[in-house]
Amino acid sequence: MFCNQCEQTAKGTGCTVIGVCGKKPEVAALQDLLLHAVKGMSLYANEGRRVGVIDQEVNALTCEAVFSTLTNVNFDPKRLQVLINTCAELTAKLKEKVAQAGGKINFTDPAANFVPTSDLESLVKQGELVGIINDHDADPDIQSLQQIMVYGIKGVAAYADHAHILGQEDDKVYAFIHEGLAALANKELNLNDWIALVLKCGEINLRVMELLDAANTGTYGHPVPTTVPLGHKKGKCILISGHDLKDLEELLKQTEGKGIYVYTHGEMLPTHGYPQLKKYGHFYGHFGTAWQNQKKEFAEFPGAILMTTNCIQEPQKSYADNIFTTGLVAWPGVQHVKNGDFGPVIEKALAMPGFESDEDKGSVMVGFARNTVLSVADKVIAGVKSGAIKHFFLVGGCDGAKSGRSYYADFVEKAPKDTVILTLACGKFRFFDKQLGDIGGIPRLLDIGQCNDAYSAIQIAVALANAFGCGVNDLPLSLIISWYEQKAVAILLTLLHLGIKNIRLGPSLPAFVSPNVLDVLVKNFDIKTITTPEEDLAAILK
Missing domain, CATH: 1.20.1270.20 (Substrate Binding Domain Of Dnak; Chain:A; Domain 2)
Structure with a gap:
C-alpha cells in the first residue's frame, strides 16, 4: 500500500x-x-x-x-x-x-x-x-x-x-x-x-x-449564540459524533419522550446553536473533545454511540458493542444502521446504565456563524477603529494526535488581550474551553462552527473587508490553519482561489507537495509553516 x-x-x-x-x-x-x-x-x-x-x-x-x-x-x-x-x-x-x-x-x-x-x-x-x-x-x-x-x-x-x-x-x-x-x-x-x-x-x-x-x-436556521454544558444529566444517553445535521435531527426526533439525553462529540458541538435542533429539550450537552481522543472518551461514555460521516477510529473492546455507524461510515463488525432508522441505537441506550448523577463541568459558547458576527459588525468595526481590537486571528482546522499541535493552544493563550480569536473545525478542541474574556462585550473567542462552516468564515472576512474598503489581505486578520485530512485540503484550495495570502499552515506541510510546487505556493501566496507561537505572533503583530 x-x-x-x-x-x-x-x-x-x-x-x-x-x-x-x-x-x-x-x-x-x-x-x-x-x-x-x-x-x-x-x-x-x-x-x-x-x-x-x-x-x-x-x-x-x-x-x-x-x-x-x-x-x-x-x-x-x-x-x-x-x-x-x-x-x-x-x-x-x-x-x-x-x-x-x-x-x-x-x-x-x-x-x-x-x-x-x-x-x-x-x-x-x-x-x-x-x-x-x-x-x-x-x-x-x-x-x-x-x-x-x-x-x-x-x-x-x-x-x-x-x-x-x-x-x-x-x-x-x-x-x-x-x-x-x-x-x-x-x-x-x-x-x-x-x-x-x-x-x-x-x-x-x-x-x-x-x-x-x-x-x-x-x-435548521442560522446558528445563534448558545451555552453548551460540558457536564451531563442523570439518565440514559446517546453520543453522536461526525458532522451530519440530518442524522442528528432524526435521532432527536426518534428519542423524544424516551428519557434519553443526546450529547454531541467532536465536530457536532456547533449543532447546539441551530434553532431547529436546540429546541429539543433532551438535546443536552457536549461530551469529550476531538476525534483522535475517541478511544479514551468513548470508553468512558455509559450509553450508545453513533458515528456519522468521517472521524471513526478502530473501536476498542470496551465499547465495541455500543457503537453504531450510519451513512458512509463503516468499520468491520460494527453494526450499521440505514435509512435514518436509529431503533437499534435507542434500544442499546435504554439497555445501558447511563449517567448515574448530574455533573457540572462548566460550559462553552457556540453559534458565532456569519449572521451572528455580522449582526454586531458595527461594534466590531468601532472596536477596530478605536484601537480596542488590534487584530483578528482565525485559528482553526483539523485536529490530530501529533504533540506539535499544542502550538495552537499556546498561540491562543499567548495572543494579546486586544485580539479576537475566530475558530472553526475540530482544531478548536485544543482551546475551546479557555476563558479569554471579551472586548466591549464581544467574546474574544468566537466559535464559527464545523469545518463544514468555512463558508461563514469567508463571508465574515469579505464583509469586514467591504466595511473597511479594503481587500481581505489588507485586514488586520491572520489565518493560522491546522490540517489533517482532505476537507482541509479543499478549504485551503478555496483560500488560494480567493487570493488569500500569508496563511500559516501546520503542524507540517503535506507530503504530496513537491519542492517546486511548494516554491510556487510560497512565491504566489506567501504560505508559511508555523514556527513557535512567540515568533509567529511577533512577526504578525510587528
Missing part, C-alpha cells in the same frame, strides 16, 4: 505497511480501486455532458464513492466491494447512454474499461495494481499537482454529499469532479493546466460550501 493523503502519514512521506489511521493494506487497495472505477466513470460522465447526457444517479454515487475514500470514513472491505460493483454497473449503463447520444466511448485508459472480479480477494489484487497516479513516468511536479487536485476533490465530494442529503446541489460541482478525475487520463496536460485545475478545485469548493451553508441554515 501507499497512502500519503493525511497529515500524520508515516514518517512524513507515506504509509506503506498499515495506515496511521488504522487502514489495512487490503482496504487501501480497495479504496484505490474504487477511485480507479470512479475515474473510469468520470471519463464517460465528462463526455456525456458534452452531448447532453447527465445522470443524477452517477452524480450521487460519484460523491458517495469518493467520500468513502476520505480519511477515517470507510474501513469495511465488504462495503467497499459493493461500491466498486455499483460503480462498474452504472459506468456500463452510462457508456451506453453516451454512445446513443453520439459521444466518444473509445477511451484507452484502463479505468474506462475496468471490470471488477467477482470475489473480494481477487478484487484486492486488482486494487494493488492501480493507484490515483498510475503514470509514474510523469513529471514529479505534475504528479504532485494531480494528488493535490484528487485530495481536494475528496473534500469537495464530502461537502457535496452533505449538501445533497439536505436537498442542495449544483451540477457544476459534479461536472468539475468528473472533469478533474477524467483529466488524470490525459497525458497531454502541462504544468500550467494542472495548476489551473487545482485552483478551479478551490473555486468549486467555494460553491459547494455555499450550497452546504444554504442547506444547513435553510433547514
Whole structure:
C-alpha cells in the first residue's frame, strides 16, 4: 500500500505497511480501486455532458464513492466491494447512454474499461495494481499537482454529499469532479493546466460550501449564540459524533419522550446553536473533545454511540458493542444502521446504565456563524477603529494526535488581550474551553462552527473587508490553519482561489507537495509553516 493523503502519514512521506489511521493494506487497495472505477466513470460522465447526457444517479454515487475514500470514513472491505460493483454497473449503463447520444466511448485508459472480479480477494489484487497516479513516468511536479487536485476533490465530494442529503446541489460541482478525475487520463496536460485545475478545485469548493451553508441554515436556521454544558444529566444517553445535521435531527426526533439525553462529540458541538435542533429539550450537552481522543472518551461514555460521516477510529473492546455507524461510515463488525432508522441505537441506550448523577463541568459558547458576527459588525468595526481590537486571528482546522499541535493552544493563550480569536473545525478542541474574556462585550473567542462552516468564515472576512474598503489581505486578520485530512485540503484550495495570502499552515506541510510546487505556493501566496507561537505572533503583530 501507499497512502500519503493525511497529515500524520508515516514518517512524513507515506504509509506503506498499515495506515496511521488504522487502514489495512487490503482496504487501501480497495479504496484505490474504487477511485480507479470512479475515474473510469468520470471519463464517460465528462463526455456525456458534452452531448447532453447527465445522470443524477452517477452524480450521487460519484460523491458517495469518493467520500468513502476520505480519511477515517470507510474501513469495511465488504462495503467497499459493493461500491466498486455499483460503480462498474452504472459506468456500463452510462457508456451506453453516451454512445446513443453520439459521444466518444473509445477511451484507452484502463479505468474506462475496468471490470471488477467477482470475489473480494481477487478484487484486492486488482486494487494493488492501480493507484490515483498510475503514470509514474510523469513529471514529479505534475504528479504532485494531480494528488493535490484528487485530495481536494475528496473534500469537495464530502461537502457535496452533505449538501445533497439536505436537498442542495449544483451540477457544476459534479461536472468539475468528473472533469478533474477524467483529466488524470490525459497525458497531454502541462504544468500550467494542472495548476489551473487545482485552483478551479478551490473555486468549486467555494460553491459547494455555499450550497452546504444554504442547506444547513435553510433547514435548521442560522446558528445563534448558545451555552453548551460540558457536564451531563442523570439518565440514559446517546453520543453522536461526525458532522451530519440530518442524522442528528432524526435521532432527536426518534428519542423524544424516551428519557434519553443526546450529547454531541467532536465536530457536532456547533449543532447546539441551530434553532431547529436546540429546541429539543433532551438535546443536552457536549461530551469529550476531538476525534483522535475517541478511544479514551468513548470508553468512558455509559450509553450508545453513533458515528456519522468521517472521524471513526478502530473501536476498542470496551465499547465495541455500543457503537453504531450510519451513512458512509463503516468499520468491520460494527453494526450499521440505514435509512435514518436509529431503533437499534435507542434500544442499546435504554439497555445501558447511563449517567448515574448530574455533573457540572462548566460550559462553552457556540453559534458565532456569519449572521451572528455580522449582526454586531458595527461594534466590531468601532472596536477596530478605536484601537480596542488590534487584530483578528482565525485559528482553526483539523485536529490530530501529533504533540506539535499544542502550538495552537499556546498561540491562543499567548495572543494579546486586544485580539479576537475566530475558530472553526475540530482544531478548536485544543482551546475551546479557555476563558479569554471579551472586548466591549464581544467574546474574544468566537466559535464559527464545523469545518463544514468555512463558508461563514469567508463571508465574515469579505464583509469586514467591504466595511473597511479594503481587500481581505489588507485586514488586520491572520489565518493560522491546522490540517489533517482532505476537507482541509479543499478549504485551503478555496483560500488560494480567493487570493488569500500569508496563511500559516501546520503542524507540517503535506507530503504530496513537491519542492517546486511548494516554491510556487510560497512565491504566489506567501504560505508559511508555523514556527513557535512567540515568533509567529511577533512577526504578525510587528
